[in-house]
Amino acid sequence: MKIKVKNSGIVKLTVRKDRRRGDLFVAESMKNIPFPIKRVYSVNNLKDSSVVRGQHAHKKTKQVIFCANGSFKLSLDDGKRKQEILLDTHAFGIILGPRLWHAMSGFSKDCVIVVFASEHYNEKDYIRSYEDFLKIVKKHEQRK
Ligand code: TYD
Numbered sequence: 666m667k668i669k670v671k672n673s674g675i676v677k678l679t680v681r682k683d684r685r686r687g688d689l690f691v692a693e694s695m696k697n698i699p700f701p702i703k704r705v706y707s708v709n710n711l712k713d714s715s716v717v718r719g720q721h722a723h724k725k726t727k728q729v730i731f732c733a734n735g736s737f738k739l740s741l742d743d744g745k746r747k748q749e750i751l752l753d754t755h756a757f758g759i760i761l762g763p764r765l766w767h768a769m770s771g772f773s774k775d776c777v778i779v780v781f782a783s784e785h786y787n788e789k790d791y792i793r794s795y796e797d798f799l800k801i802v803k804k805h806e807q808r809k
Contacts, residue, residue, distance in 0.1 A: 666750065671743040672762030674699075676729050680756055690755045692729075692781060699760070700727050700783040707733070707779045711772035719768040722792040723761070724801070727783040730767075731758040735776035742766040744802030764805060766798050 668674055676697050681689040694702045708718065730739065736753035743765055750759060758781075761767050769778065784790060792798045 668759075669748045670741045670746050670765060672760075672765045673741055673743075673748075674760040674762075676758045676760060678731075678756055678758070688755070690733075692731075692758075698729055698781050702781045702783070703785050704782040705780070706782070707777060709777045711737075711776045711778075712774060714772050714774070716772065717768055717770045720766075720793075722764055722766045722798050722801075724790050724792060725763055725784060726787075726790050727763065728761040729758040729781045730761055730769075731755060731779045731781075733777040733779045735773035736771075737769050737773070737776050737778065738771035740768040740770065744799055764792075764798070764802055766792075766795065 666675070676692075676699070678697060679691040679693075681691070683689070692698050694700070730752070732752035733755050736751060739750045739752055739759055741748045741750070741759075741761075752759065792801060
């Protein structure tokens with residue numbers, strides 16, 4: 666799999682497989698997670714597969730999203746390119762960098778999402794309007 670959108674990437678976890686004792690996955694700050702982790706959150710109980718979560722971007726916060734169990738579809742949009750990724754393994758996660766619009770959908774009933782974030786929760790860091798998102802991306806491009 667190749668990431669086509671900007672401000673994203675793949676993070677591989679260290680895996681210790683054990684057929685009898687279960688599989689161990691390890692994520693370490695500044696080793697495979699490319700930032701100091703300030704917050705970890707998880708989503709489960711995704712009973713309604715028609716639900717769409719996310720649908721926002723961040724101004725500053727960097728995150729890495731994992732599927733710890735089951736599967737879901739991750740939709741990414743950097744303002745120019747779009748990409749859909751089926752996450753159905755714990756073994757790798759996807760970087761959600763700043764100014765990357767993301768949505769999660771198509772959840773399996775047993776789906777568990779785990780996210781590592783570079784910042785504490787701050788509603789002011791969210792871009793929740795797609796129109797504003799496109800404006801911010803454009804402004805950022807002009808600054809370069
Ligand atoms: P929301 O942004 O809708 O979640 P998602 O991006 O997964 O669809 O967040 C749901 C609610 O939880 C919203 O009121 C904000 C709050 N929240 C926190 O208080 N702390 C957090 O770390 C996160 C991610 C959300």
